[in-house]
Amino acid sequence: MKSSCLVRIVVLAILLISSFAAVPQQTKASTSKKVVVAVDVLNVRSKATTMGQKLGQLKLGQTVTVLGKTANNWYQLRYAGKNAYIAATYTKAFNAKATTGLTKNGAAVVSVAEGLKGRPYVFGATGPVSFDCSGFTRYVYNALGKSLPRTAAAQYGATKRTAPVAGDLVFFTHGSGIQHVGIAVDGSTMINANSYYGQVVKESFRSGYWGSRYVAAGSL
Numbered sequence: 001m002k003s004s005c006l007v008r009i010v011v012l013a014i015l016l017i018s019s020f021a022a023v024p025q026q027t028k029a030s031t032s033k034k035v036v037v038a039v040d041v042l043n044v045r046s047k048a049t050t051m052g053q054k055l056g057q058l059k060l061g062q063t064v065t066v067l068g069k070t071a072n073n074w075y076q077l078r079y080a081g082k083n084a085y086i087a088a089t090y091t092k093a094f095n096a097k098a099t100t101g102l103t104k105n106g107a108a109v110v111s112v113a114e115g116l117k118g119r120p121y122v123f124g125a126t127g128p129v130s131f132d133c134s135g136f137t138r139y140v141y142n143a144l145g146k147s148l149p150r151t152a153a154a155q156y157g158a159t160k161r162t163a164p165v166a167g168d169l170v171f172f173t174h175g176s177g178i179q180h181v182g183i184a185v186d187g188s189t190m191i192n193a194n195s196y197y198g199q200v201v202k203e204s205f206r207s208g209y210w211g212s213r214y215v216a217a218g219s220l
Contacts, residue, residue, distance in 0.1 A: 036094050042090050044085070108167070132193055146220060156181070
């Protein structure tokens with residue numbers, strides 16, 4: 001009798017363990033949120049692994065809504081009507097405040113620029129790992145299908161003068177000609193590849209170091 005009961009307990013335990021093992025990996029949270037793609041191209045996969053089938057690609061600066069995160073650091077989302085996954089490592093948190101009230105064009109430019117903050121400044125670099133000032137602005141615009149020449153001076157010549165709004169280029173001089181360029185976030189703040197800080201940063205262009213060196217803004 002005791003032996004029969006023991007067998008039943010063992011069988012039940014095996015069935016219980018098997019039922020848990022059969023449950024597919026769940027995301028840690030079901031609350032949806034927005035993230036921004038922080039690399040040139042991010043593959044969308046059918047499973048939360050690089051071995052999953054590639055369903056498509058997302059581009060730098062693209063904002064997507066994710067449904068949760070897996071234990072192995074992949075975001076779950078809906079893509080082309082299917083459940084899909086992207087590597088969370090290659091995204092950044094969506095900054096709603098940074099793009100609130102902006103035009104569609106301005107929001108797109110600022111979103112891409114925001115995603116590149118913190119990348120190193122290297123003279124002559126054009127991305128995606130590192131940038132100089134005009135390499136940064138050119139890279140951001142090119143990511144959105146807009147063509148810019150290579151240098152700050154040439155970019156000044158290729159744009160029309162305007163009052164600075166989000167997404168416009170802002171130009172500066174160190175005494176003669178145009179020697180620096182950044183991307184306006186609003187009428188007084190920019191994101192730029194800054195040699196002093198050694199990285200892409202957000203800072204004021206109306207006050208401080210850049211205030212007295214500001215020349216004009218330009219738009220395509």
